[in-house]
Amino acid sequence: MSSTSVEKETGMLDVGTHCEFCRQLDFLPFHCSFCNKDFCSSHRTKESHYCPSLETIKKDQLIENGTVHSGNNNEKYFKSLLPEKAHERIKQSKQQQQSSRITIKSTLNESSLNKLKKFFQSKRSKPIVKRSSNRVTDLVKLQKAAQGDSKIPVPNRVYIYAKSIDNNDSEFKPIYINKIWPIGRSLDYIAKQLSVVNNNANSNTDRNEKLFIYKLKDDQNLIQLNTGDRVSSTVSNLDYIYLIRGNEI
DSSP: OOHHHHHHHHHHHHOSEEOTTTOOEESSOEEETTTTEEEOGGGOSTTTTTOTHHHHHHHHHHHHTTOOOSSHHHHHHHHHHSOOOHHHHHHHHHHHHHHHOOBHHHHOOHHHHHHHHHHHHSOOOOBSSOOOSOHHHHHHHHHHHOBOOTTSOGGGEEEEEEEETTOTTOOBEEEEEETTSBHHHHHHHHHHHTTOOOOTTOTTOOGGGSEEEEEEETTTEEEEOOTTSBHHHHOOTTEEEEEEEOOOO
């Protein structure tokens, strides 16, 4: 690959800016002139990203109204009006993200549920590399069997088992993806590796014909992955990934 192609591919990955509040990659970020940081459309207002300038504004208003005086009670009252500390906001944000992850039963339409039920009711497919009690051994075997793009740097590779529910007779395929990819790009790559028809990029594709990506959690539940998240924050080595066509509106 020429140096020009490498620079172009790298540039594609670096396009956009991460929101300072939720870390979502945004291609048209909003800049806050008060705190001099960039935010996505959901957190562009001072209130939504808890801009530090609000503290000064609220304090000035309270002082002007004669509400703030010395004493523990007034101090507690004033603190209750201030934005949460950064680590508390991050913790709350993570809790909201975890609670918003949708289980398989609540997201799939009837057609997709029938596919899934038929798949799990049949003889469950086994991965090409059998699990053992030693994750290190499992990972070494998976690394030897996994297929993927040789251009992906070895330190960036995340090794997974992938399967499409549309292909009920197929086994899990060991592949590796790039940890810096968005989940959306990983979905496209996995679909290509599994030879699954993928029309997600077509704006005219009906939602019931689109592919959605899920991860097996605790060997019992499937959780839907957000296509805007990064692989590094949502997928780990030895994870089982499913592509399922169709999702209710």
